[in-house]
Amino acid sequence: MVLLNPRAAGGRAAALAQPVRDWLAVNAPGVALVESDSIERSRATLQCLPRSSRVVLIGGDGTLHHMLPVLLTHRLALGVVPLGSGNDTARALGVAGLPWAKALELAVHGPTRRMDVGELVTPRQRVPFISSLAAGFDAAVGRRAVEGPRWLRGMPRYVWATLLELAALRTHRVRVSADGTLCHEGDALFTSVLNTPSYGSGMPAVPGARVADSQLDLLVAGRFGRIGTLFMLPQLLAGKHLAHSKVETWRFQSLRVESDDELPLAADGEPIASMRSFEVRVRASAISVVSAHPQRDKGRPDQA
Secondary structure (H helix, E strand, O other): OEEEOOOHHHHHHHHHHHHHHHHHHHHOOOOOEEEOOOHHHHHHHHHOOOOOOEEEEEEOHHHHHHHHHHHHHOOOEEEEEEOOOOOHHHHHOOOOOOOHHHHHHHHHHOOEEEEEEEEEEOOOOEEEEOOEEEEEHHHHHHHHHHOOOOOOOHHHHHHHHHHHHHOOOOOEEEEEEEOOEEEEEEEEOEEEEEOOOOEOOOEOOOOOOOOOOOOEEEEEEOOOOHHHHHHHHHHHHHOOHHHOOOEEEEEEOEEEEEEEEEEEEEEOOEEEEEEEEEEEEEEEEEEEEEOOOHHHHOOOEOOO
8 A cells, every 4th residue: 555645745745646646557556545644544544454564655754653653563564755854764765866656666566674663662652763763952953843834845944943943052961871881971962863874854863874783873962062063063964973072872772861851852853752761772673664775774685
């Protein structure tokens, strides 16, 4: 089944419905197109599919995030036609720059491979994420980006949100342990987790991250003031921030974060409730995905 979010890309995705329907009639007879702008109805529709069915999602990282719980519980394979503001999952899968028809062809007919998924864990809830879990400044930026003007898309939207968040800049005192080892204690601008190499609409946060290595990547930016943040962010956009003395990364399978105050959080760019403490775990090879460059994913081909 192909599921299209008509609200994606500021509502422009709705215009793609008929062209997609025409393409499916010729190239994939019997594959249904479903349009839904309701998270609840979309999830209910996916729950009706037989286990191990393939679902092609047309939308951005937010669409993927909201459908992820059902994809995991029903073991549904995932193909992606990127049509959102972020598209960082699509970048990791090598389909972000493809024309929609080529991305759709790959998503419908291409082979699948396994991909890791991250999961935020608290005593009350579990929140899976496929691309990133931002905690701190970057999550606050993501929240502003979601609430930003519709006419801004992609990276300009995040730059706009970043400049506004700089005016209210704050750091958080955190204690972070990766796989049982203390790796950071003190002030931090952000303490974020990546499954994909990029987040925030293409910012190469952890260029060496892989989506099928059974690990997640922690990115910590220490104590930064406004001036320091303003100079560090261009380095982040260029992928040169890892050389900064106040920026550190770790690979891990389990993580614990404790903060003296409420940490802003965003999963796959979607704001979630702020928290003072939480754990993050990797769910290795949790989902089947279609990728344009499986050799770079370091995942094993599906046996089915």
